[in-house]
Amino acid sequence: MRNGNYNQTLNAGAQKTQSRRNLMSWLLTAPALIWLILFFLVPYFIVVIYSFLTPDIYDVQFEFSLEAYRQALNLQYLSTFFQSFRLAALTTLLCILLGFPVAYYIARAKDKVKNTLLVFIIIPFWTNLIIRIFSWRIFLSYNGVLNDLLMRSGLINQPLEIMRTDLAVLLVMVYVYLPYMILPLYSVLEKLDFTLLHAAMDLGANEIKAFFRITLPLAAEGIFAGSLLVFIPALGAYLIPQLVGNQRSLYLGQVITYKIKNIPRNWPMASALSLTLLVFVAILLVALFALYKRSKKLRRV
Amino acid sequence: MKRLNISRFYQGMNLTAFSLVMVFLYIPILILIIFSFNNAKIITGWRGFTLKYYFQLFENDTIKEAFRNTMVIAGLSTFISTVLGVLTALGMENKKFSGRKLMSALIYVPLVIPDILMGVSLALLFNFTRVNTGMFTVLIAHITFCISYTVIVIQSRLEGFNYSLVEAAMDLGARPAYIFWKIKFPLMLPGIIAAALLAFTLSIDDFIITFFTSGRGFDTLPIYVEGTIRRGTITTINSLSTLMIGFTLFLVVITKRLRKILISTI
Numbered sequence: 257m258r259n260g261n262y263n264q265t266l267n268a269g270a271q272k273t274q275s276r277r278n279l280m281s282w283l284l285t286a287p288a289l290i291w292l293i294l295f296f297l298v299p300y301f302i303v304v305i306y307s308f309l310t311p312d313i314y315d316v317q318f319e320f321s322l323e324a325y326r327q328a329l330n331l332q333y334l335s336t337f338f339q340s341f342r343l344a345a346l347t348t349l350l351c352i353l354l355g356f357p358v359a360y361y362i363a364r365a366k367d368k369v370k371n372t373l374l375v376f377i378i379i380p381f382w383t384n385l386i387i388r389i390f391s392w393r394i395f396l397s398y399n400g401v402l403n404d405l406l407m408r409s410g411l412i413n414q415p416l417e418i419m420r421t422d423l424a425v426l427l428v429m430v431y432v433y434l435p436y437m438i439l440p441l442y443s444v445l446e447k448l449d450f451t452l453l454h455a456a457m458d459l460g461a462n463e464i465k466a467f468f469r470i471t472l473p474l475a476a477e478g479i480f481a482g483s484l485l486v487f488i489p490a491l492g493a494y495l496i497p498q499l500v501g502n503q504r505s506l507y508l509g510q511v512i513t514y515k516i517k518n519i520p521r522n523w524p525m526a527s528a529l530s531l532t533l534l535v536f537v538a539i540l541l542v543a544l545f546a547l548y549k550r551s552k553k554l555r556r557v
Numbered sequence: 558m559k560r561l562n563i564s565r566f567y568q569g570m571n572l573t574a575f576s577l578v579m580v581f582l583y584i585p586i587l588i589l590i591i592f593s594f595n596n597a598k599i600i601t602g603w604r605g606f607t608l609k610y611y612f613q614l615f616e617n618d619t620i621k622e623a624f625r626n627t628m629v630i631a632g633l634s635t636f637i638s639t640v641l642g643v644l645t646a647l648g649m650e651n652k653k654f655s656g657r658k659l660m661s662a663l664i665y666v667p668l669v670i671p672d673i674l675m676g677v678s679l680a681l682l683f684n685f686t687r688v689n690t691g692m693f694t695v696l697i698a699h700i701t702f703c704i705s706y707t708v709i710v711i712q713s714r715l716e717g718f719n720y721s722l723v724e725a726a727m728d729l730g731a732r733p734a735y736i737f738w739k740i741k742f743p744l745m746l747p748g749i750i751a752a753a754l755l756a757f758t759l760s761i762d763d764f765i766i767t768f769f770t771s772g773r774g775f776d777t778l779p780i781y782v783e784g785t786i787r788r789g790t791i792t793t794i795n796s797l798s799t800l801m802i803g804f805t806l807f808l809v810v811i812t813k814r815l816r817k818i819l820i821s822t823i
Contacts, residue, residue, distance in 0.1 A: 289645075376582075
């Protein structure tokens with residue numbers, strides 16, 4: 257807006273200033289631009305190239321091959337994709353269900369308490385990921401704290417085998433990603449005009465109706481942002497399945513990592529799987545944003 | 558009256574959910590801290606209080622080296638990515654900048670794709686270019702994933718910027734450099750500090766991208782911790798983790814303090 261006003265009032269000199277400012281912007285952004293092209297964009301081209309090469313035990317052979325893609329469509333890898341997709345979807349869903357009441361509670365708390373409550377959500381978020389995962393291992397392992405407590409209280413006779421199951425993976429995933437859901441939900445709910453709710457209820461709507469008709473649609477933006485922040489990283493999760501899951505059911509992140517790190521290496525396969533994941537995420541994002549734009553338009557009408 | 562009761566019921570339900578989530582978030586961490594003082598080699602019941610695993614930490618050269626590596630990488634990548642962030646945010650301030658769309662895409666896209674993909678792509682880049690992996694490659698990787706965050710944080714600070722001060726200074730005949738260092742930079746400073754702290758924590762925290770870009774013999778703390786957990790010798794990990802949590806809390810507290818001091822000086 258500021259620029260707009262300037263341009264309307266100024267004459268020939270404005271054009272010159274404008275192009276000088278443009279040049280200045282190019283110069284200022286150039287270091288980051290070059291950096292990101294070299295170390296973000298170019299590496300993906302190499303991934304594309306590698307996905308069409310022939311694997312070698314330690315490296316790749318520069319021979320064209322479509323083998324990686326042919327294998328990626330095998331039932332084995334499709335089930336890996338499905339497994340990761342299911343984990344990400346369940347994690348997102350549970351984060352919404354758990355995160356919504358929490359965000360709502362903080363948003364409606366008194367202003368003084370609000371910041372303290374938020375800090376409590378943020379501290380685990382700032383704590384090292386690997387430590388948080390490790391702490392669950394101590395809690396859940398065969399002779400860990402949970403089993404110890406349950407045995408002592410006489411609720412069970414034999415230790416539960418929670419560690420190294422898909423349930424443990426889901427549990428820790430929800431634990432790690434919950435703050436990513438709560439924070440965007442909170443920022444939407446905080447702006448929510450609660451007088452609307454009261455108005456609706458004065459007009460005879462009950463709490464449940466008011467929730468579904470007013471709170472939920474207005475919070476949609478937060479749910480949308482939170483879901484993206486949870487679902488997408490969850491698709492590529494490696495560390496959590498690796499440390500609390502079992503080796504019988506591998507997730508996508510584990511398969512990709514093994515193909516790169518373990519010998520015999522299969523970098524074309526890792527590349528093909530990575531690109532499949534990338535394309536899937538891209539399609540998902542485009543579809544979601546289209547949906548989001550449409551729903552926004554509809555709401556305005 | 559009925560409405561009020563239901564409202565109260567809902568608020569009570571939310572409070573219950575909130576408390577449960579708090580327990581869920583903190584129980585594992587608390588147990589970890591308590592067990593770092595437990596006098597036992599494996600995870601079992603309570604065997605008495607000890608500080609010996611803390612002393613072992615300071616005698617362990619591998620841990621000391623991993624710590625040094627982590628700090629060097631975090632310090633350098635924070636500094637470089639913050640400088641790049643400041644420059645980029647200033648460049649993007651110009652709404653008519655012809656490279657704005659390209660730059661925004663390069664900044665936002667890394668945030669919306671799983672970070673394992675950045676690890677894979679950089680691993681292949683370093684293989685393709687035959688660069689020896691180690692500190693240098695880890696540093697490049699860390700700067701790459703920190704840039705997006707520093708730019709966005711500093712940019713959001715610039716958006717709420719009050720230009721009347723700059724315009725007033727210009728009207729009074731101040732030179733651009735003077736305006737920048739005396740007015741704009743101090744106003745940007747809280748954003749810059751927030752960006753730097755974020756970059757620092759992200760760098761310390763990162764496992765997966767470091768895992769793909771560090772060679773053998775260059776361990777950061779998360780890499781060391783993961784390896785140790787896998788090998789099963791975990792006693793020192795408890796105490797190490799407790800110290801790292803303490804460090805996090807320290808960071809949270811100083812951020813708050815810093816912000817308060819900065820706001821009061823401006």
